[in-house]
Amino acid sequence: MVEKRDPIQVKEAVSRVMKYSKTGELEHVSLENAEGRYLAEDIIADHPVPPFDRSPLDGFAVQSKDTKGASSSNPVRLEVVETVGAGHVSTSVLKPGQAVRVMTGTIMPEACDSIIMFELAKEVNENNQTYIEITRSFEKNDFVAKEGEETKKGEVIVNAGKKITAGVIAVLATFGYAKVPVAKKPVIGIYATGTELLDVDQDLEPGKIRNSNAYMIISQVKQAGGEPLYFGKLEDNFELCFKAVQEALKEVDVLITTGGVSVGDFDFLPAIYKKLGANLLFNKIAMRPGSVTSVAEKDGQLLFGLSGNPSACYVGFELFTRPWIQTYLFSTKPYLESVKGTLKANFPKANPFTRFIRSKIAFEHGKVVAQPIGMDKSQVVTSLAYSDVFVALPGGTRGYKSGDEVDIILLNSEGDSAPFQDPVKSRKTDQ
């Protein structure tokens, strides 16, 4: 008789994995190489932004008191004594009635407290001297970009754990981070198991398929911020697989295997965990696909036994491995974020387990909708190409129909601080 496995809820499985989460180390990379990495420290403004009062316009820096009483019937004339471009500092000591021609970004000349854009000043040349005439008055600080108006010194601008995007790069450059403190990437080992697996460049032959999971996981690891270390594929041979896993553990922070976790004669991962003396966290989850996803722990090191079925493997990684990697990268939002939206397909059959339907998010009349992609089966691979969300359908005794409100789990968002809550089991009376 095959062993009976007791399914646990997704949330419980996540929590068992996260008991072994840890944060990584800090390393420095050059700003040019920081994109896509995760900040290891908060970025705190060590100077205000802007760092000095400056002109946000091409115009004239004036002393506002000189403009009092100006109107179209009573234009005020000011003498332009200097032209200053951004990057230069005015050297004039202004007398009353004088102005400085400044360009956008120029530090405010001393004594000036407002800016008049070119378009509001009429230039007049008399005896080789330029004057401007203005027909309205200006107040102190009018059109001046004040020191610190954007950011005060000491403010936290970006938090540790944030993925470095182009916008973060701009902030880092602003504050002089030629070297950026980033989280060291965890090394995620990957083994694909299965005698049926061909390399990607091999022709198909009876009974064999190409190994897609390994490359999919390599990509998932990279997208989650980890460093994949792909060891290759293994035939379903216990001793071979055991030794390979045992050796791989010495080189990685965590090890992912795909395949061989179910109850088949050649599913060796359960026996490998046993022989390693690893502590099995779970081997059955009340979810589809990926119910056989197994995680074991040996001396604090996790072994993720993802299913061989591509969709199950994909879902297992996103729900369980990704949060571990994200936490290692200092993220305070390591979990997948979910939103409410409308299901755009019928799932009439009831299922006892929570289903994670690979779907594409869209917007209809400003509302979020999710369109399931392809067949909802664990062994399906092609639907993954267009899936950017999972629709979570609670297990229970009812099916779901197009138009139902559902939880939509976002695969490309910044994440959430709380894990996905297993939805309350559905009942017939919900219908």
Ligand SMILES: Nc1nc2c(c(=O)[nH]1)N[C@H]1C(S)=C(S)[C@@H](COP(=O)(O)OP(=O)(O)OC[C@H]3O[C@@H](n4cnc5c(N)ncnc54)[C@H](O)[C@@H]3O)O[C@H]1N2
């Ligand atoms: N009697 C039972 N049989 C099965 C059960 C069960 O509860 N009782 N569970 C089923 C479920 S659910 C799943 S999911 C699969 C999980 O299988 P394994 O994780 O043991 O994976 P394999 O048996 O090695 O392979 C399953 C399937 O996936 C294909 N595969 C494997 N590796 C790859 C790869 N790297 N790239 C692409 N495809 C891969 C493999 O050829 C198989 O078709 O077990 C069910 N069985």
Ligand code: MOO
């Ligand atoms: O582990 Mo399976 O993916 O539930 O079909």
Ligand SMILES: [Mg+2]
């Ligand atoms: Mg199997």
